[in-house]
Amino acid sequence: MNILFMEMQHQNLPLMKKLVEDGNTVYTTQHLDNPDYLRYFGIKPVDKFPFLNWEGGEVGRYSELVGLPLVHELIDELNLDLIVCSAPSLGHLLDGIDFPVINTSEQSRMLETNKLFARKFAEGCGIKLPKIIASGDNHLELDASQLETPFVLKPKEVWHSSCIVHDSGMWEHGKQQWLRPPVEFYCEEMIKGLETNISYIMSDGKWAFTFSESCDESLAKRIEYNNPLAWFRNTTIDELIPEVDRMVRDNVVGYLNEAAKLGGTYEGSITQMLGEDGELYFLENNVRPYTHNSFPIPLGGNEYLDAFQNDPQKIGDCFTGRKFPKLVFQSESLTAPNQENIIKYPMHLHEKYNIHVPTGLHYVEKEKEFYCVTGAVVIVFEDFINMDFVEEMKKESNLLPYWGE
Numbered sequence: 001m002n003i004l005f006m007e008m009q010h011q012n013l014p015l016m017k018k019l020v021e022d023g024n025t026v027y028t029t030q031h032l033d034n035p036d037y038l039r040y041f042g043i044k045p046v047d048k049f050p051f052l053n054w055e056g057g058e059v060g061r062y063s064e065l066v067g068l069p070l071v072h073e074l075i076d077e078l079n080l081d082l083i084v085c086s087a088p089s090l091g092h093l094l095d096g097i098d099f100p101v102i103n104t105s106e107q108s109r110m111l112e113t114n115k116l117f118a119r120k121f122a123e124g125c126g127i128k129l130p131k132i133i134a135s136g137d138n139h140l141e142l143d144a145s146q147l148e149t150p151f152v153l154k155p156k157e158v159w160h161s162s163c164i165v166h167d168s169g170m171w172e173h174g175k176q177q178w179l180r181p182p183v184e185f186y187c188e189e190m191i192k193g194l195e196t197n198i199s200y201i202m203s204d205g206k207w208a209f210t211f212s213e214s215c216d217e218s219l220a221k222r223i224e225y226n227n228p229l230a231w232f233r234n235t236t237i238d239e240l241i242p243e244v245d246r247m248v249r250d251n252v253v254g255y256l257n258e259a260a261k262l263g264g265t266y267e268g269s270i271t272q273m274l275g276e277d278g279e280l281y282f283l284e285n286n287v288r289p290y291t292h293n294s295f296p297i298p299l300g301g302n303e304y305l306d307a308f309q310n311d312p313q314k315i316g317d318c319f320t321g322r323k324f325p326k327l328v329f330q331s332e333s334l335t336a337p338n339q340e341n342i343i344k345y346p347m348h349l350h351e352k353y354n355i356h357v358p359t360g361l362h363y364v365e366k367e368k369e370f371y372c373v374t375g376a377v378v379i380v381f382e383d384f385i386n387m388d389f390v391e392e393m394k395k396e397s398n399l400l401p402y403w404g405e
Contacts, residue, residue, distance in 0.1 A: 144167075
C-alpha cells in the first residue's frame with residue numbers, strides 16, 4: 001500500500017519502519033527537523049503541509065482552507081491507499097472524507113484538545129479530579145502571587161500543554177514563553193504523589209490496554225523548563241508495581257467504555273496521579289501516540305495495522321507479561337533554555353546490543369553520522385535496562401542517563 005502519516009513530531013517511527021519492511025511505501029508530513037533520518041529507514045517525508053498553519057491564528061487547529069485542498073492533492077499525487085492521522089490539529093481535515101483513514105472522531109479529539117471538556121468527561125465517569133483554584137479569561141493577567149504554589153495551569157479550550165508554576169516570579173518571567181496569545185484558563189491544585197500513565201488502543205468502539213508506567217514530568221513541565229522539542233527532559237519513567245498497575249487500569253475501564261462511544265481509531269494514554277491519600281486523580285488523556293515515540297511495535301507492520309483497525313486486543317495481548325523499561329539520556333546543559341545541543345550519536349551501539357533506535361535524531365548522509373540536536377533521547381529496552389549499553393553511551397557521547405537526581 002501507499003500510506004500517508006499525518007503526524008506530530010516523531011510519533012510513528014517504529015510503525016512506519018515496520019510497514020516499510022513489509023513492502024509498503026510510507027509517507028509522512030513530518031519533514032522539518034529530521035527528514036534525512038526518516039529517509040535512512042526508507043520513509044518518505046512530504047513537505048506539502050506547512051508545519052504551523054493555524055485556523056484564523058487559533059492555536060491547535062490547522063486551517064481547513066489550506067489543509068483540505070492539500071489532502072486531496074496528496075491522495076492523487078501519491079496514489080494513496082490509506083491515511084493515518086495521529087495529529088489532533090489535523091484530524092478535522094479528514095472528518096467525512098470519502099477515503100480510507102485511521103483517525104480520531106471530532107468528539108474523541110476533544111478528550112485531549114479541550115481540557116475543560118476532558119475534565120467534565122472524566123468527572124462524569126466518576127473519576128476524582130484536582131480542585132480548580134482559579135480561572136480567568138486571559139492567562140497573561142493571572143496574578144500568581146495570590147495563589148498557593150505549586151499549581152498547574154491549563155488552557156480551557158485551546159489545545160496546548162499545561163505547565164507547572166512553582167513561584168510567582170518565574171510565572172511573570174515565563175508566561176509569554178508558555179503561550180503568547182491570551183487564552184481562557186484555569187488553575188488546578190497540584191496533587192503530590194506518583195504520576196502514572198496507562199496506554200490503550202481505541203478501535204471504533206473496541207479498546208484494549210497496552211502498557212502502563214510511572215512518568216515523573218514534574219520538573220519537565222515547570223514553566224522555566226518547558227520545551228516542546230524534548231518534553232521528556234528531566235523525566236524519569238519507571239515500571240508500576242502490580243498493585244498500582246491494577247488500580248490504574250481498573251480506574252479507567254468505565255471511562256474507556258464511555259470514550260469508545262465517541263468513535264475514532266487511535267492510540268492513547270491516560271495520565272492519573274496516585275495521591276498521597278491513596279486516591280487516583282485524572283490529569284489528562286492524550287488521544288495520540290507520544291511525540292518522540294520510540295516504543296517498539298510488537299507485530300509486523302501489516303499485521304499491526306490490521307489489528308489496530310479490527311482487533312485491538314491482539315495488540316494488547318502482546319504486552320501481557322512483558323516489560324519495556326525506558327531511560328532518558330540527556331546532556332548536562334539541558335536545563336539551560338534555548339541552548340543549542342548538537343551531539344554526535346553512537347548509533348552503532350543499537351546494533352551491537354539490539355536496542356531499539358530513538359526518534360528525533362538527525363542523519364547527515366555525506367558524513368554517514370547521526371546527531372542528537374534536542375539534547376535528549378528516550379531509549380526503550382526490552383525486559384531490562386542493558387547497563388553495558390548505558391556505560392558505552394556515557395563513554396561515546398555527551399548524553400548521560402537521567403536517574404532523577
